[in-house]
Amino acid sequence: MEKEIKINFQTYPSYNDLPELEKTLFDKAKSVRENAYAPYSNFFVGCALLLENGEIITGSNQENAAYPSGLCAERTAIFWTSANYPDVKIKKIFVVGGPKDVLSSTPIPPCGGCRQSILEYEAKQKDEIEIYFASPDGEIIKTKSIRDLLPFSFDGSFL
Numbered sequence: 039m040e041k042e043i044k045i046n047f048q049t050y051p052s053y054n055d056l057p058e059l060e061k062t063l064f065d066k067a068k069s070v071r072e073n074a075y076a077p078y079s080n081f082f083v084g085c086a087l088l089l090e091n092g093e094i095i096t097g098s099n100q101e102n103a104a105y106p107s108g109l110c111a112e113r114t115a116i117f118w119t120s121a122n123y124p125d126v127k128i129k130k131i132f133v134v135g136g137p138k139d140v141l142s143s144t145p146i147p148p149c150g151g152c153r154q155s156i157l158e159y160e161a162k163q164k165d166e167i168e169i170y171f172a173s174p175d176g177e178i179i180k181t182k183s184i185r186d187l188l189p190f191s192f193d194g195s196f197l
Contacts, residue, residue, distance in 0.1 A: 047181045
């Protein structure tokens with residue numbers, strides 16, 4: 039029997055259509071993207087997290103010649119947050135990425151490893167995390183939870 043999975047998401051046609059708080063998160067993610075260390079892929083990603091206490095934490099991808107020893111922007115920000123704010127919930131994640139000097143309007147979603155890490159922190163905090171992803175220019179996509187992007191997820195309940 040064939041079944042269908044539906045993914046719930048919302049789109050914002052451009053930066054100007056975002057609410058003010060999300061514009062702030064976009065701006066911070068886009069700005070920290072410039073700090074990415076990506077000499078091998080030339081793919082620069084920035085991430086901004088909004089914590090329940092109002093703090094905004096940022097991270098950028100960091101590559102390594104011993105590929106895949108680097109780390110994505112999302113995990114850089116999430117792991118630092120967990121180490122420094124272990125009991126504070128993450129409310130929103132904003133990801134802005136794409137090739138360094140190429141304009142693209144294609145929204146860049148979290149990779150599989152980042153999706154799994156975000157899932158772990160949703161489980162840890164027992165609360166969903168809104169995910170926004172975008173390119174530096176163009177449409178922005180929002181989901182209410184990483185489960186929208188990872189419908190057949192593997193978590194600690196399987197262990």
